[in-house]
Amino acid sequence: MKPYLLTLALVIATSVNSQNETYTLKNISLNDELSQYGVVHVNDGIVYYSRYKVNSFGSVERNSGNQQIFTVYHGEMTESGDIINTKEFKSSDRFVFNSSTAGFSKDGKYMYVTTNEKKRGDVYKYDDKTRNLRIERGEYVEGKGYMNFKPLHFCDERYSYGHPSVSPDGKYLYFTSNIPSAKGPTDIFRVEILGNDKYGKPENLGVKLNSPRKEMFPFISADNTLYFSSDRAKGIGGLDLYRAEMQPDGTFGTPELMPAPINSEADDMCFELLPDGKSGYFSSNREGGKGEDDIYYFTINN
Known part of the structure; x- marks a missing residue:
C-alpha cells in the first residue's frame, strides 16, 4: 500500500446474493499507469x-528520500462518471512530502486533508525522516479557494491520523489512527466537531467494528452507513x-463484507457513495486495471 496509504473503459455487471443489488463498474478514463x-x-x-505529483516534464516528483x-487533484464529474478538467490542488500552505485523501463539510466551507507531520517553513523537532500523518483543516475563501x-x-x-470524512449532519x-487506544495497527475513530475550531476527544468505534488488523x-454516507476498508480475517483479498x-x-x-464486483482478490478501498x-467511486489495484491503483465509478442498478 501507499504511504496513506486512453483505453476502452472496463465495464462489469454482476448480481449480488445478500442485498440483491446489481453493480456496474467502469474504469474511468482518468486512470493511467500511475496511481x-x-x-x-x-x-x-x-x-x-x-x-x-507530476512535474512539468511529466515525471513523478520524489522527496529527499x-x-x-502524493498530492491532491480536483476536477469535474461528468454524467457518465468520468473526471475531467483536472488540476493539482493549490494552496498557500505547502506540505513537505505528501497530501492526500480529503474530506469536506457538507456546505463545502471546510476542507480536511491528510498530510505529513511537517510543513515547509516550520521549525521541526524531528529530522526529515519523520513520516507520521496528521489531519489539517482549511477554510474556503471566496476567490482564493x-x-x-x-x-x-x-x-x-x-502518531498518525488520516483519511478524514465528515458525518452528514x-x-x-471520522478518521483512521494508530493512537494507543487502537485495537489493531490502525483503527477508525471519530471526534465531535464543536465549532470555533474546537473538537472533542477522539472516540474509538469499538471492537465490533475495529478488528486486530x-x-x-x-x-459515512447520507443514511449513516459507514464504509471502510480492512484486511481483517475472512476477507477475499x-x-x-x-x-x-x-x-x-x-x-x-x-x-x-461488500460483495463482488465491489470487492476483489486485490486491494479495494476508498468507497464513496454520491448524494x-x-x-x-472506489479504488482498486485489481487485475485488469491501467495502473498501480485505479479509480472505478459504479452504479447500483436496482
Missing part, C-alpha cells in the same frame, strides 16, 4: 482525488470493503 485513488465529492460536480510524492490550513489540535505528532469527523479509509449501519444509540452494527445514493 489514482480516493475520490470525494464536494458540490456542483466537483470532486477531489489523490495521485502521484527518493520516495514518490481553500487556505489557512492548520493541524487539528488533537493530532499528537507521535456535520457533527463528527488494519481498518482504513472511512466514509488484501484490503476489502465493508459497511456497517449506525444504530439508534449512535454505535455501529456488525460490519458486512444520489445510486452511484459512487
